[in-house]
Amino acid sequence: MGKVLLISDRTEKIREYSNIFDKKPFEFTTADDEKTVFDIIEINPPDVIIFDNNRNNVKSLIKKLKSAADSTAFILLVKNGIVEQEISKYINAFITEDMSESLVSSIVNANIKTKSALEQLHETNKNLAESLYRLNVLYSTSSLFAGSLDKEKLVNYMIEGMDKSLSFDLTCTLAFCTEEQPVLILNSLYEISDELLSAIKLRTVLNYKSLFEDKKPPFEIDVNTLKVKKTIKYPGKKFTFTIFRYDNMFAPISLGDNFFGCIEIFKEAHFTSDDATYFQTIAQQVSLPLKSATLYQEIKETNDKLEKLERLKSEFISIVSHELRTPLTAIKNSLDILSSGKCGEVDDSGTKFLNMAQRNVQRLTEIINDLLDLSKIEAGKMDYHFAMINIHSVIEYVKTSLTVVAKDKGLNLISEETPNLPFVYADSQRLEQVLTNLVSNAIKFTPEGKTITIRSHIANASQITSNNCFAEDLSKLKGDYIVVCVEDQGIGIAEKDLHRAFDKFAQIENSLSRKAGGSGLGLPIAKQLLEAHNGTIWCESELNKGSRFYFAIPLSAISALKEPVGIK
Ligand code: ADP
Numbered sequence: 001m002g003k004v005l006l007i008s009d010r011t012e013k014i015r016e017y018s019n020i021f022d023k024k025p026f027e028f029t030t031a032d033d034e035k036t037v038f039d040i041i042e043i044n045p046p047d048v049i050i051f052d053n054n055r056n057n058v059k060s061l062i063k064k065l066k067s068a069a070d071s072t073a074f075i076l077l078v079k080n081g082i083v084e085q086e087i088s089k090y091i092n093a094f095i096t097e098d099m100s101e102s103l104v105s106s107i108v109n110a111n112i113k114t115k116s117a118l119e120q121l122h123e124t125n126k127n128l129a130e131s132l133y134r135l136n137v138l139y140s141t142s143s144l145f146a147g148s149l150d151k152e153k154l155v156n157y158m159i160e161g162m163d164k165s166l167s168f169d170l171t172c173t174l175a176f177c178t179e180e181q182p183v184l185i186l187n188s189l190y191e192i193s194d195e196l197l198s199a200i201k202l203r204t205v206l207n208y209k210s211l212f213e214d215k216k217p218p219f220e221i222d223v224n225t226l227k228v229k230k231t232i233k234y235p236g237k238k239f240t241f242t243i244f245r246y247d248n249m250f251a252p253i254s255l256g257d258n259f260f261g262c263i264e265i266f267k268e269a270h271f272t273s274d275d276a277t278y279f280q281t282i283a284q285q286v287s288l289p290l291k292s293a294t295l296y297q298e299i300k301e302t303n304d305k306l307e308k309l310e311r312l313k314s315e316f317i318s319i320v321s322h323e324l325r326t327p328l329t330a331i332k333n334s335l336d337i338l339s340s341g342k343c344g345e346v347d348d349s350g351t352k353f354l355n356m357a358q359r360n361v362q363r364l365t366e367i368i369n370d371l372l373d374l375s376k377i378e379a380g381k382m383d384y385h386f387a388m389i390n391i392h393s394v395i396e397y398v399k400t401s402l403t404v405v406a407k408d409k410g411l412n413l414i415s416e417e418t419p420n421l422p423f424v425y426a427d428s429q430r431l432e433q434v435l436t437n438l439v440s441n442a443i444k445f446t447p448e449g450k451t452i453t454i455r456s457h458i459a460n461a462s463q464i465t466s467n468n469c470f471a472e473d474l475s476k477l478k479g480d481y482i483v484v485c486v487e488d489q490g491i492g493i494a495e496k497d498l499h500r501a502f503d504k505f506a507q508i509e510n511s512l513s514r515k516a517g518g519s520g521l522g523l524p525i526a527k528q529l530l531e532a533h534n535g536t537i538w539c540e541s542e543l544n545k546g547s548r549f550y551f552a553i554p555l556s557a558i559s560a561l562k563e564p565v566g567i568k
Contacts, residue, residue, distance in 0.1 A: 446490030
């Protein structure tokens with residue numbers, strides 16, 4: 001079907017064109033005065049208008065009509081096939097007075113078909129633009145989803161995404177953002193009266209129950225106490241109960257495999273099937289981020305609990321250790337007095353037991369000191385006294401204090417140092433503590449007759465490498481370091497146990513380490529003390545051949561000075 005309008009005042013032309021177009025597939029009308037023409041265009045717009053060039057003021061009429069009927073094809077009826085340039089740009093084709101009926105009919109037909117093809121193209125473009133826009137909204141909504149672990153925010157992003165693409169009048173979202181209480185989130189164009197709100201609440205709860213058919217819903221909801229959060233776009237106007245006659249869509253919102261809530265949206269205009277697909281897609285898309293948000297919440301709660309437990313444990317260790325120290329000091333003093341002979345001579349077997357008691361009190365004191373140190377470090381309460389220090393003095397101090405212990409065990413304790421090492425910014429007492437632990441361990445785990453060597457040198461981070469489990473830690477070092485190494489020829493540590501040696505309370509399973517005893521805290525304490533210096537500790541070892549324990553302290557700009565002020 002093609003609608004043709006002829007604008008002419010010539011009766012013979014009107015008759016002639018009626019003969020051609022006043023039959024199927026055409027619908028033919030004629031008009032002459034402007035008002036009638038405009039009325040026709042408004043009420044029943046034609047596909048083609050044929051303008052009789054013979055008519056007065058035809059040019060101005062064509063120009064006027066162009067904006068009122070821009071999708072209509074304009075054909076000009078001329079005498080001799082000459083069209084004035086001034087109006088040629090407004091018309092799509094021309095026909096001449098002497099053209100045969102069939103030619104006129106086919107020209108008009110071709111223009112009707114072109115117009116319908118253009119309209120289809122226009123429609124397709126419009127749909128394409130709409131789809132593209134929706135895809136963009138979906139994309140930006142997904143990005144927002146990915147960036148949040150807050151359930152309420154996720155629900156709001158979902159509603160915003162729907163608003164952008166569906167431009168609804170009202171959404172009613174029932175969401176279980178927290179376990180305690182559901183909340184009804186209303187996003188409305190206009191204000192909602194109390195009566196209407198009661199009806200919406202009731203409707204939402206019924207919708208919710210309908211999702212579970214005959215089964216019991218996961219949560220009981222009391223309409224009277226249901227919490228509501230309203231966002232009104234234009235508070236000046238009010239919705240009435242007619243909102244329930246609007247077109248609407250409803251979808252459940254899941255949380256992974258579980259139920260999270262449901263959403264209903266209302267719009268005065270009709271939703272299309274594309275709208276329905278989009279609505280379902282976005283309501284489904286929010287499921288995964290909601291699940292992540294729940295998991296995150298659970299992990300955070302567990303973490304908080306663990307942190308609290310860890311704090312309690314540290315406090316407990318600290319209190320118990322302090323409480324143990326006082327009686328232990330009293331026992332030690334008593335044993336010292338007994339073994340000094342001030343309370344009378346002690347015979348050989350008594351001395352043997354006294355010595356044993358003194359050794360064990362010493363061991364217990366060391367364990368308690370380690371526990372106290374660790375709890376202080378973990379609570380961030382360890383005191384450090386940083387200054388520019390000479391690493392040679394640290395090594396010398398430890399060597400001197402442990403030479404006797406080494407000798408007693410038939411071991412040779414020596415040092416091979418690079419002379420004139422630069423000063424480092426460090427706490428000398430803490431470094432002595434670290435080195436004492438390493439040398440004590442070496443003495444503990446090395447059999448009689450062997451040698452323990454302390455070495456020191458400067459190295460660049462690129463030279464500090466290892467081919468065992470510490471390689472990754474060492475690859476993070478940057479700049480220059482002073483490296484201290486304690487090498488022994490003792491029992492060694494199996495490759496699989498190397499990293500574990502630095503774990504709290506770790507004692508590598510072998511007969512000697514069990515016999516030697518210890519708290520299993522020396523190395524973790526050393527590790528943390530070095531981390532406080534921006535340094536690191538690691539080891540290399542081979543079972544039954546020996547171990548090399550290293551630690552590195554950075555040579556910062558200030559520590560590179562050879563003779564700084566305030567040397568310790
Ligand atoms: P401990 O007080 O038990 O020595 P450490 O944290 O100092 O605690 O050491 C942890 C464990 O690492 C030791 O029990 C031991 O099994 C192993 N270890 C440490 N140093 C050496 C070493 N030089 N040779 C062999 N094993 C060692």
